Amino acid sequence: MVRSLRWRLQIWHALLLTTVLIIFGGVVYALQWETRLQQTDAELDRVAAVLNSRVRGLFPVPRTPINWPPRTGWPGPRPDYADALAPANVTPARDPGGNRDGRSRGGGPRDGTREGTRDGAREGARDPSARETPRENTEDRTRESRDSFARNPWFAPPPGLTLPEETQHLFDGGDERSFYFIIWDRSGAILEKSKSVEEIPFPDLHAKDGLPERQIRTRDDRRELIQVSRFDTNLLVGRSIKPDLAAVHRAGMLLTLTGLGVLVIGLAGGWWFSSRAIRPITEMSAIAESISVKNLSKRINVDTTATELEQLASVLNRTFDRLQSAFERQGEFTADASHELRTPLSVILSHAELALARPRSPEDYQKALQACRRASLRMKSLIDALLSLARFDSGKFEMVRQPVELDRIAHEATEMLQPLAHEKSVQLTCQGQPVTVSADHDRLFQLLTNLLSNAIRYNRPDGTVTIDVSQNADQAIVRVTDTGVGISSEDLPRIFDRFYRVDKARSQVEGGCGLGLAICHTIVEAHEGTITARSELNVGTTIEVQIPVGSVAKPSKPSEGSHSELAMAR
């Protein structure tokens, strides 16, 4: 059981730890990947910005000046502006590879419609040249246009993109981290591209509403930034993210390994902790296991137990104490009961044996049978007492609580025991006031007869026994006073114990089995009352019973307090 608890703890611990590690590792991994991508994107942005600034020279510029709103300090159009732009040819260049035919064909009309709505001036400027130029000469025109760019000092760089020296290494550096770019126009004609681009991934992206569109995408293991500008020059800057992927994978591996390590350490630590935590429990259970009926005196050592378990240990110890005393009481009780039964039993056995040993006279048989009968009666009374105690103990006994006139019961008990008192030449009197209590009539009668017969039996000849019933607030009080031999102070606390006898010898008196006062005690306890004894050697004993009156209606008839009258009324 302990082992399985430990394993269960360990499994839960492992599950929890694994979950935490996975979540933590996943978040760290994702964050790292995100950061890497952001870095790449930022680089792509920077490169795109550089390219943008350089690439403006490729723009086809409107032939007619734009009517800029007048502005102070504006010098006006440059004088060579028109010349510079004259050769500019906006006819889209065909893709040399021709692999993007569909796209360019499809793109054409769209571009046209958009153009119309957007930039009428440019449209107007371009149209004549488009009309002039036959489509077959497109390539030449493109070259021409570049040449005119080259000649134009305003639109440096010369044909082709010239990047600053210090940025050259960024492109086509040959390593995995180098960038690539493509610049194309709206018809899909490539204006420029870096060497390393093998295929041209045109995005399906268009400037909407004249606003530049910017998109970042991940294609296979490449990160690409696409800018669709309204100037009809589209830019794609990309970079392989293989190194990033590799780095992130390495970090992931490291994370996984670290996580596994943490898991192993955590599990080992958990195992160790659970061992530590469980060890006192194991010790306790081992000790508890070893405590048997034959060995009840063993106890858990509280000093060596961990603080939190001390309470449990002491609770267990107290339980063992109770168990031990219960067992001891039970053992004593059984020994006493069997002892009490043995004497009458041996009487029966011996008489029967002797009677059967040889033929006897009828008188002998009669005597033997009488002795057997006496012994049997004694056993019967003992068994009755044991049974009634057992019934009280097991709680099976049901008390029938009803308003009971205590003085009347006292009187009945007195009446019943008068013959015994007479036989012992003891004067038995009953006095007191009427008291009604809520109690079990038969039990109270048993209680009072027990007390009275004890008082009569252990009295001296010509002694007196008085039973006195009174009421003090909500307590009914019964006092039984005798003038007997008394009980010594060392015996006094134990007289209500079962089978405890002041005179250790078995009682000669019929029915005296050492349980009478124990039964009285049990009855009084069942009524939530108290029973106490005061005694003086050779003077007498007073036993006082207090029983709570309980919820009973007060007797309506004021009694005259005369018990003889009550007796007569009956």
Added chain:
Amino acid sequence: MRVLLVEDEPDLQRVIWTCLQEEGYVVDTAGDGEEGLYKATNWDYDAVVLDVMLPKLDGWQVLSRFRKLKSTPVLLLTARDSLQDRVKGLDSGADDYVVKPFQLEELLARLRALIRRAAGQSTPSIEVGDTNIDTVSRTVTRAGTMIPLTAMEYSLVELLALHKGKLVTRSMIYDKLYDEDDDTLSNLVDVHVSNIRRKLGHEFITTRRGQGYMING
């Protein structure tokens, strides 16, 4: 054989008394510890059967006081059968221990064994010449043939045989063979002795005139 029975339960006292009586013992009884102690110290008994739970003085107190004065074998009779009780009983000077409820046969057997051991005899039968006295079946055989004896005659033979080679005085015979209530005439012993001599031969019992009788081993 004279035995003291100290037992307060009247029915039990009577049944044991009857039984012992029928077995040929002379039995005195005492109903409480004080009386038992008084009788045990003032008479010579062959054995004392002592109940433990007694009024006035319990069996253990009787035993411990009695042991200071005499070494008569004591058989404790008790309802307490726990180990501690038995150890306490034997340690306080009891010679044997019988737990209630007992069978009379066992009580008798233990009593015989006690008396035998106290007389220095370890077997239940006593040999005197060619005469064999079986203390269990209470019979006397001579050369294989059983000699019929009355209970009193047998008791006398057994008493003399147990003290074989020693003088047994007349008062000792009275002590052992008659109980306290018996007022038998003294010459009855002579009658019994002459009857025994008639059955077992004159030389079986030697008379020491004015002192007593003895059996020569």
